[in-house]
Amino acid sequence: MSIESSSDDQYGELLAWGASMGITDAPLSEQKTHGAGQIGLSSLCLGHCLCIASFPAAGGRGLAAMRDLSEGELILRVPGQALMSSKTARQDPRLKKILDSFPALSSSQILTIHLLSEIAKGSTSQWYAYLVHLPRVHHTLSYFCSFEAEELQEDDAICTAKSAAQKAYADWEAARPVILKMGLSHRFATLKAWLWAAATVSSRSLHVPWDEAGALCPIGDFFNYAPPGQHEANVVSDSPHSSEKEQQLDDEQSGFGLSMRERLRDGGYDTNLGAYCFYARQQYKKGQQVLLCYGQYNDLELLEYYGFLLPHNPNNMVYLLPPDPLEFGHSNLGASSQHLACRTRFHLMANGNPSFSLLAAMRLSAASPALRKSHGYHALSGQQLSIEVDNDVYRWLSEKCQKLLAKFPTISQEDIVLVKILSACCDSNGSQTVSAFLNELSKGRKPFPDFIDKDLLTYSPTVLENVIKQLLQMMKVEGFKKGFSDHTKIAYAFERWKAAIQWRLSHKAVLERCIQYSNRKLLLLNKELLDR
Ligand SMILES: C[S@@+](CC[C@H](N)C(=O)[O-])C[C@H]1O[C@@H](n2cnc3c(N)ncnc32)[C@H](O)[C@@H]1O
Numbered sequence: 389m390s391i392e393s394s395s396d397d398q399y400g401e402l403l404a405w406g407a408s409m410g411i412t413d414a415p416l417s418e419q420k421t422h423g424a425g426q427i428g429l430s431s432l433c434l435g436h437c438l439c440i441a442s443f444p445a446a447g448g449r450g451l452a453a454m455r456d457l458s459e460g461e462l463i464l465r466v467p468g469q470a471l472m473s474s475k476t477a478r479q480d481p482r483l484k485k486i487l488d489s490f491p492a493l494s495s496s497q498i499l500t501i502h503l504l505s506e507i508a509k510g511s512t513s514q515w516y517a518y519l520v521h522l523p524r525v526h527h528t529l530s531y532f533c534s535f536e537a538e539e540l541q542e543d544d545a546i547c548t549a550k551s552a553a554q555k556a557y558a559d560w561e562a563a564r565p566v567i568l569k570m571g572l573s574h575r576f577a578t579l580k581a582w583l584w585a586a587a588t589v590s591s592r593s594l595h596v597p598w599d600e601a602g603a604l605c606p607i608g609d610f611f612n613y614a615p616p617g618q619h620e621a622n623v624v625s626d627s628p629h630s631s632e633k634e635q636q637l638d639d640e641q642s643g644f645g646l647s648m649r650e651r652l653r654d655g656g657y658d659t660n661l662g663a664y665c666f667y668a669r670q671q672y673k674k675g676q677q678v679l680l681c682y683g684q685y686n687d688l689e690l691l692e693y694y695g696f697l698l699p700h701n702p703n704n705m706v707y708l709l710p711p712d713p714l715e716f717g718h719s720n721l722g723a724s725s726q727h728l729a730c731r732t733r734f735h736l737m738a739n740g741n742p743s744f745s746l747l748a749a750m751r752l753s754a755a756s757p758a759l760r761k762s763h764g765y766h767a768l769s770g771q772q773l774s775i776e777v778d779n780d781v782y783r784w785l786s787e788k789c790q791k792l793l794a795k796f797p798t799i800s801q802e803d804i805v806l807v808k809i810l811s812a813c814c815d816s817n818g819s820q821t822v823s824a825f826l827n828e829l830s831k832g833r834k835p836f837p838d839f840i841d842k843d844l845l846t847y848s849p850t851v852l853e854n855v856i857k858q859l860l861q862m863m864k865v866e867g868f869k870k871g872f873s874d875h876t877k878i879a880y881a882f883e884r885w886k887a888a889i890q891w892r893l894s895h896k897a898v899l900e901r902c903i904q905y906s907n908r909k910l911l912l913l914n915k916e917l918l919d920r
Pocket residue numbers: 445446447448449450523591592609610611612613614693694695696697698
């Protein structure tokens with residue numbers, strides 16, 4: 389972690405602007421009221437308990453604790469007047485007039501247009517000091533080209549990625565007349581500008597009660613993400629008993645849906661204070677990164693809305709439809725059970741265990757009609773119906789996951805090697821080295837230059853051959869060759885490709901864990917049968 393001190397030139401203007409807007413990390417007791425706005429004591433908005441810092445392994449730029457922070461402490465306030473939302477969009481009389489003649493635009497479209505219009509104003513925008521520090525690049529699913537979407541390798545995920553790109557395109561087409569009517573220069577009306585602005589809104593807006601698109605929150609949007617259940621992520625093991633807490637989360641989520649997400653957020657707009665308030669979700673030591681929970685997301689959602697993946701996401705899941713009773717040679721479920729099937733969510737959790745609802749549905753499907761009628765309620769309360777039924781359930785589950793894994797065009801080892809190569813390419817400073825490597829590959833030579841980890845050679849020749857095939861296939865992708873000499877373009881394309889591979893790897897890992905879990909269950913069940 390490197391702390392970029394608050395007086396650092398790079399953020400000096402932003403921090404001074406923040407203070408002038410009333411943004412502050414000072415305690416409420418140190419707050420002074422000055423005219424209509426609330427101004428912090430300092431000329432800079434950070435420095436009491438937070439500072440901007442760099443965390444290359446956990447989100448890049450973020451906020452660090454400048455002193456020990458205690459759980460629940462109020463650590464940052466961003467007054468309503470500093471936020472950018474559809475409300476402030478309508479405070480611009482020109483934009484308001486045009487927006488009024490396009491009533492079909494969604495809140496997100498309005499916020500995206502507002503962002504583009506403020507950027508077009510340059511230094512005359514009231515948010516200028518904030519806007520110049522927005523990231524230039526995003527890797528959300530809306531940026532994925534068809535090749536990158538297909539590289540997710542799983543039908544639902546591919547469909548999600550393609551839909552995200554299509555939706556971004558459709559949103560742009562509908563918003564373009566507004567942008568043109570605003571008289572913004574052509575570069576603000578391009579699809580490229582739209583994708584960037586929409587991804588900025590998606591990855592940085594925070595929930596506000598008055599608008600479903602949320603609001604852009606200067607300084608508050610420097611917090612990087614930690615998922616709810618982070619602690620469980622650290623203890624995820626393949627032990628069948630490690631899932632109790634996750635099971636609880638799963639059950640609670642099924643029961644309360646969105647309200648669970650609400651509770652897990654550690655910041656929110658406080659109408660009494662008229663400010664977005666952020667609280668420390670745990671104790672932090674001086675220098676530690678202070679994180680925010682944006683909500684509960686699985687890996688695909690993180691990629692879709694925020695453009696990144698966590699190394700271990702305790703909330704990842706693989707959706708899995710339960711078997712039809714016919715697969716066990718039984719008649720169909722009755723109407724009430726079918727109702728259950730429609731209502732509940734079936735998935736494997738990050739540790740590979742089936743969710744409560746999936747297990748219940750599998751047990752009902754595997755039970756004979758007579759057992760289902762007499763003891764079906766046991767399944768609905770999470771209990772075993774019989775050893776034989778569980779035996780069928782876990783055999784089905786293990787085989788199902790093996791079949792799903794076999795459908796993927798690459799195996800996990802190949803994905804791991806590809807990720808290593810792509811990471812090395814992205815991390816390598818020398819664009820020439822990367823280009824030279826790709827050139828050699830395209831000529832049929834298969835070198836592994838120095839910047840690529842030598843331990844790759846410990847993988848089997850078949851794995852390496854398949855990896856080379858994948859790299860060559862990617863190089864044929866339209867548009868890639870055009871950007872061949874542009875290292876930045878290649879690096880971005882590699883980042884997205886790497887994210888797609890990492891996504892499928894974590895998806896496969898859940899299936900692999902489920903196979904191990906089911907097989908362990910089968911061993912235990914067989915032992916129970918023998919002991920009987
Ligand atoms: C609200 S911004 C957080 C601040 C951001 N790092 C910045 O430099 O402005 C959200 C974005 O930060 C990155 N990010 C946040 N948390 C992350 C994490 N735990 N790991 C990797 N990237 C993360 C993602 O790119 C995400 O879209």
